[in-house]
Amino acid sequence: MSKILVIAEHLGGKLNASTARAVSAAAAVKGEAIDVLVLSxxxxxxxAEAAKIEGVNRVLTVTRPENAHPLAAMLAPQIAKAADGYSHVFAPSTTFGKDVAPRVAALLGVAQVSDVMSVEAAHTFKRPIYAGNAIITVEADANHTVVATIRTASWSAAASGTNTAPVEALAIDVPLPTHTRFVELNQGSSDRPDLQSASKVVSGGRGVGSKENFDIIYKFADKIGAAVGASRAAVDAGYCPNEMQVGQTGKIIAPELYMAIGISGAIQHLTGIKDAGTIVAINKDGEAPIFEVADFGLVGDLFKIIPELEAALG
Incomplete structure (x- = not known):
């Protein structure tokens, strides 16, 4: 029977919602047990947070001072050691997971399965390729541990609050590299919802015109309580910081409502929003590709349409 180890993503003493999404994927394997590994x-x-996630059988902790910051070079040897006896090792397909999982796979001598969007069988998965234009079925070797990253936008988070999984401490005695060290963490701070977990997202593109004009996106997002995203064109033009980029080379998101304002809809951007619930597009070019995927489209000047929408909202 399959036994799955899910690597917890956390920062500042709080569990990231991506972990519960990875647990959902683990549950789809229909294995014998799902354990969550917390390294800190x-x-x-x-x-304690991880123990409340429905479907989790145990939470394993590894306490070492080297785990104070999520450095892949430090975490990977410990995860590879902890993976002994497990048929699967899952990590969320976030910046964290994409950093640590390949190292774990290399240490275990297996090929990683990336961006799992569905589980067909214990060793058979589907994942997007060609910027999401095609879906490929991948079959992993059943004789080796499966190391996979989970496309979080394709999975809903496992319920939390009803489970009471036991927490057990692990003693992982493995040598850790000395060539990597933590210097500092610089991260943007905002009172707006987190882009990757928000139920509503408003994104601006090159059509917004300038960094100063991007204020109209921020204000409208605040009006409806949404997170703010951007296309790569807007980021490259310097309208907003890189962490706001949505798309193939940015963040993959799945909000209930996605509003694309002044975004033409290049395939790389559409890859990042393919799992969104309702897509609303506002663009002055009625032939823009974004309208091909939009549920609702408004053709016109965004600087006239947005104030009208704000007025209608009251």
Whole structure:
């Protein structure tokens, strides 16, 4: 029977919602057990959160000072050691997961399965290729551990709050590299919802025109309580920071409502929103590709349409 180890993603003592989505994928394998591994210098708070996720059988903690910051070079040897006896190792397909999972796969001598969007069988998965234009079925070797990243936009988060999984400490005695060290973490701060977990997202593109004009996107997003995203063209033009980029080379998101404002809809951008619930497009070019995927489209000047929408909202 399959036994799955899910690597917890956390920061600042809080569990990232991506972990519960990876647990949903693990549940689809229909294995014998699902364990969550928390690596930290002080894992108790994160472990307590993970223990509440429905479907989790155990939470395993590894407490080492080297785990104070999520450095892939430090975490991967410990995960590879902890993976002994597990048929699957899952990590969310976030910046964290994409950083650590390949190292784990290399240490275990297996080929990684990336961006799992559905589980067909214990060792058979579907994942997008060619910027999401095609879906490929991948079959992993059943004789080796499956290391996979889970496309979080394709999975809903497992329910939390009803489970009470036991928390057990693991002693992982493996040498860690000395060539990598943590220097500092610089991250943007915002009172707006997190882009990757928000139920509503408003994104601006090159059509917004300038960094100053991008304020109209921020204000409208605040009006409806949405997170703010951007196309790569807007980021490259310097209208907004890189962490706001949505698309193949940015963040893959699946909000209930996605509003694309001044975004033409290049395939690389559409890859990032293919799992969104309702897509609304506003663009002055009625032939823009974004309208081919939009549920609702408004053709016109965004600088006239947005104030009218704000007025209608009251």
């Amino acid at each position: 210098d002080a894992p108790d708070a994160v472990a």
